Amino acid sequence: MQVDYIIVGLGLAGLAFTKELENNNKSFIVFEDNSQNSSIVAGGMYNPVILKRFTPVWNATEQLEIALPFYADLEKQFQKKYNYPIDIYRIFKSVEEQNNWFVASDKPLLSNYMVSSISNKKIEGVIANNGFGKLINTGRIDTKILLEDYRKYLEETSKIKYNSFDYSQLIINNISIEYNGISASKIVFCEGFGMLKNPFFKYLPMQEAKGELITIYAPKLHIDFLIKASVFVLPLGNNYYKVGATFNWKDTTKLPTEEGKNELVSKLESFISVPYTIVAHTAGIRPTVKDRRPLVGKHPKYQNLAILNGLGTRGVIIAPTTAKALYNHLENNFALDKEISITRFE
Numbered sequence: 001m002q003v004d005y006i007i008v009g010l011g012l013a014g015l016a017f018t019k020e021l022e023n024n025n026k027s028f029i030v031f032e033d034n035s036q037n038s039s040i041v042a043g044g045m046y047n048p049v050i051l052k053r054f055t056p057v058w059n060a061t062e063q064l065e066i067a068l069p070f071y072a073d074l075e076k077q078f079q080k081k082y083n084y085p086i087d088i089y090r091i092f093k094s095v096e097e098q099n100n101w102f103v104a105s106d107k108p109l110l111s112n113y114m115v116s117s118i119s120n121k122k123i124e125g126v127i128a129n130n131g132f133g134k135l136i137n138t139g140r141i142d143t144k145i146l147l148e149d150y151r152k153y154l155e156e157t158s159k160i161k162y163n164s165f166d167y168s169q170l171i172i173n174n175i176s177i178e179y180n181g182i183s184a185s186k187i188v189f190c191e192g193f194g195m196l197k198n199p200f201f202k203y204l205p206m207q208e209a210k211g212e213l214i215t216i217y218a219p220k221l222h223i224d225f226l227i228k229a230s231v232f233v234l235p236l237g238n239n240y241y242k243v244g245a246t247f248n249w250k251d252t253t254k255l256p257t258e259e260g261k262n263e264l265v266s267k268l269e270s271f272i273s274v275p276y277t278i279v280a281h282t283a284g285i286r287p288t289v290k291d292r293r294p295l296v297g298k299h300p301k302y303q304n305l306a307i308l309n310g311l312g313t314r315g316v317i318i319a320p321t322t323a324k325a326l327y328n329h330l331e332n333n334f335a336l337d338k339e340i341s342i343t344r345f346e
């Protein structure tokens with residue numbers, strides 16, 4: 001078999017890159033072994049404001065300009081809805097936070113998203129003594145359904161193999177690579193946290209940032225916006241809500257834990273007073289980099305090996321932009337932005 005590209009891993013990074021290949025009529029084959037599931041369990045939110053400090057997320061406005069049409073194209077391709085625009089209500093902890101909100105909401109990169117007035121509306125079952133700040137032009141991508149649909153589509157076109165990629169079987173020639181009878185011009189690794197098993201790229205400084213989420217059923221909670229306090233409560237419809245997420249910098253397994261659940265429950269009950277039942281509990285590892293920037297580029301020695309990773313906590317908005325940048329770098333010799341290029345670690 002002869003293809004232009006081999007792709008290892010089909011989370012948001014792999015999906016964004018293979019879409020780029022399809023848009024440019026390049027052939028490819030994907031390897032996926034379900035060893036990671038960050039993109040599947042993700043909250044899927046896109047929000048250009050850091051809700052701790054009320055500061056802009058790095059390059060978010062530019063990234064959203066590419067990401068929103070990217071998901072709209074997929075909606076068109078599969079005739080399905082993946083993008084659910086939804087406002088965010090941030091509960092204030094203090095009057096000081098209200099003041100910080102006022103100041104921030106006037107700033108150029110934030111004013112499109114932060115509504116400057118403070119909301120004191122009473123919401124049944126929600127404790128918010130200092131009111132809320134409202135964010136608009138934010139939303140959620142249903143990454144789980146999107147990835148399920150995309151995988152199905154690749155299965156139908158025989159472009160995905162559900163095998164673990166065995167790095168020891170890769171043969172690297174000057175202008176091509178060979179892998180178990182497949183010959184390709186290039187290979188792009190998109191393994192998320194699995195990168196640490198990749199002998200070619202494990203030198204890069206990835207840090208685990210495990211996250212756990214629960215899904216609750218709360219029939220007396222009636223909100224159609226996301227509430228953010230110490231955790232978020234995201235409506236999924238029919239009184240189901242996703243609650244998350246934890247950050248654990250030590251646990252490298254993707255298994256849900258009792259400790260993670262207890263943390264979520266205790267934080268949730270600090271601002272939600274209605275009864276609920278937990279119906280699901282999931283976990284995944286965010287592929288986070290020490291300097292909080294993506295990992296994009298060619299291997300320093302083998303120019304036909306490349307990586308797209310390090311999407312951290314914001315894969316939804318970062319994946320489409322970085323995939324485009326990597327494609328243009330590999331095919332059109334465009335330089336990569338220094339902030340995302342892995343040459344910063346050479």
Ligand SMILES: Cc1cc2nc3c(=O)[nH]c(=O)nc-3n(C[C@H](O)[C@H](O)[C@H](O)COP(=O)(O)OP(=O)(O)OC[C@H]3O[C@@H](n4cnc5c(N)ncnc54)[C@H](O)[C@@H]3O)c2cc1C
Binds near residue numbers: 032041195246
């Ligand atoms: C709890 C939680 C909540 C989150 N919430 C949000 C959010 O609201 N908004 C947001 O933007 N981001 C969120 N994220 C972050 C987001 O999920 C990540 O940024 C993104 O999913 C990373 O995508 P990825 O494709 O790089 O990695 P992954 O999704 O981990 O995909 C890597 C893929 O590679 C496969 N793989 C690995 N090694 C091999 C191998 N050797 N052979 C074959 N296949 C292999 C894995 O099975 C996996 O499918 C959240 C993450 C978590 C854990």
